[in-house]
Amino acid sequence: MSSQDIELILSRQLSEYLAVPMALIDHDGKMVYYNEAAGFILGKHFDEDGEIDLRDWGGRFFNHEGFTESTDLHEIPFFKVLSVRHLVQGEYYMRNFEEINQKLMIVCVPLVGLSQRELGALIFINLVNRL
Amino acid sequence: MRLRFWGTRGSLPTFNSDTQVYGGNTSCLSVENEGELIILDAGSGIKPLADSELVKSIREFHILITHMHFDHIQGLGFFTPFFNSECRVNIYGPASNSEELFKILTKYLSPPLFPVRIRDFKADLQFHALPRRSLRTSHLSINASFVCHPGPTLGFRISDDTHSFCYIPDHEVALGVPAFPKSAEWTSGYELAAGCDVLIHDAQYDTEQYPAKTGWGHSTYDQAIKFAELCKVRQLYLFHHDPMHSDLKLEEMLARHKDEARNTTVSLAREGDCIDLPV
Numbered sequence: 001m002s003s004q005d006i007e008l009i010l011s012r013q014l015s016e017y018l019a020v021p022m023a024l025i026d027h028d029g030k031m032v033y034y035n036e037a038a039g040f041i042l043g044k045h046f047d048e049d050g051e052i053d054l055r056d057w058g059g060r061f062f063n064h065e066g067f068t069e070s071t072d073l074h075e076i077p078f079f080k081v082l083s084v085r086h087l088v089q090g091e092y093y094m095r096n097f098e099e100i101n102q103k104l105m106i107v108c109v110p111l112v113g114l115s116q117r118e119l120g121a122l123i124f125i126n127l128v129n130r131l
Numbered sequence: 132m133r134l135r136f137w138g139t140r141g142s143l144p145t146f147n148s149d150t151q152v153y154g155g156n157t158s159c160l161s162v163e164n165e166g167e168l169i170i171l172d173a174g175s176g177i178k179p180l181a182d183s184e185l186v187k188s189i190r191e192f193h194i195l196i197t198h199m200h201f202d203h204i205q206g207l208g209f210f211t212p213f214f215n216s217e218c219r220v221n222i223y224g225p226a227s228n229s230e231e232l233f234k235i236l237t238k239y240l241s242p243p244l245f246p247v248r249i250r251d252f253k254a255d256l257q258f259h260a261l262p263r264r265s266l267r268t269s270h271l272s273i274n275a276s277f278v279c280h281p282g283p284t285l286g287f288r289i290s291d292d293t294h295s296f297c298y299i300p301d302h303e304v305a306l307g308v309p310a311f312p313k314s315a316e317w318t319s320g321y322e323l324a325a326g327c328d329v330l331i332h333d334a335q336y337d338t339e340q341y342p343a344k345t346g347w348g349h350s351t352y353d354q355a356i357k358f359a360e361l362c363k364v365r366q367l368y369l370f371h372h373d374p375m376h377s378d379l380k381l382e383e384m385l386a387r388h389k390d391e392a393r394n395t396t397v398s399l400a401r402e403g404d405c406i407d408l409p410v
């Protein structure tokens with residue numbers, strides 16, 4: 001078994017101590033950890049449900065609060081941050097894994113290690129309101 | 132492959148009547164294999180290595196530096212092959228965001244901290260920032276990864292065709308993990324150490340010392356043993372002895388914690404000792 005890079009390990013350890021909703025994405029776009037506060041928003045609990053794959057986000061983000069037109073996968077902030085390689089932030093409409101529609105403020109910070117190693121991203125999620 | 136401890140002490144060279152058994156020099160190991168010599172860290176232990184017969188017939192050296200804390204580089208200026216124009220010395224160390232490896236080492240190896248400048252060294256010096264995808268000498272492969280310690284810090288795994296050992300001298304493996312260990316995937320250094328024959332690992336503190344020194348970058352005896360067990364290591368050498376710990380204290384701590392290992396043999400790293408692989 002391989003282990004995560006130290007930057008991700010330390011980020012997870014920090015996030016476990018925070019009440020701020022925070023998640024970690026690896027360089028492939030897999031959400032490899034989300035803390036308890038983020039789990040409440042996502043509608044999943046990491047200890048029970050584990051990692052979230054790229055394909056699991058399909059149909060969960062929407063372009064408008066009508067929740068009718070789903071967002072293209074590559075425009076979802078968790079993945080956009082990996083391609084643009086700079087900070088991505090904005091308001092997003094997400095139907096969580098408990099099928100609750102929500103408006104979220106999401107900030108994604110690319111995690112670039114020493115020697116420009118691309119490790120993934122730190123994700124901060126704020127629940128604006130539930131719709 | 133033969134490993135030899137030239138310095139096992141952490142933080143500060145410590146020479147007194149209480150450190151005669153396990154030694155007072157700071158981190159340095161040599162790896163001899165089929166005429167090659169790899170040196171791990173350049174603490175004060177590199178001085179007796181440089182004075183030994185071991186280096187006399189060798190003209191190309193590889194010095195792998197885990198990190199730039201002083202106890203791991205303070206002997207560098209006393210490595211005599213630097214002053215031999217027939218020698219080539221490859222120096223490997225952790226990459227930095229701000230400065231090249233050469234410039235970082237120059238801060239120490241230049242006045243006013245040191246009387247001789249790197250540029251006055253006679254040997255052919257080559258500097259290499261790590262980690263990179265793979266590193267090979269003629270007969271050995273070397274993997275380097277960052278591990279948990281203040282500032283960029285590497286651990287190394289060195290392997291021949293059949294055996295491997297891992298060197299993580301400064302490692303706070305349980306930082307922020309109250310119920311250590313958690314899963315292997317989320318444990319610093321796991322991939323480096325997994326399944327190796329010999330692990331040489333930080334064990335600076337006793338359990339009751341740790342709460343006051345959390346975040347200083349080091350592990351306790353019990354944490355090092357749990358890490359070795361998690362990694363399914365055959366033999367663990369406790370390393371980077373605290374300068375405040377006497378020989379008797381080290382032996383007392385080992386006696387208290389040794390039985391916590393179920394599948395791993397646990398020993399104290401002792402200056403001058405050799406380990407031959409396979410063990």
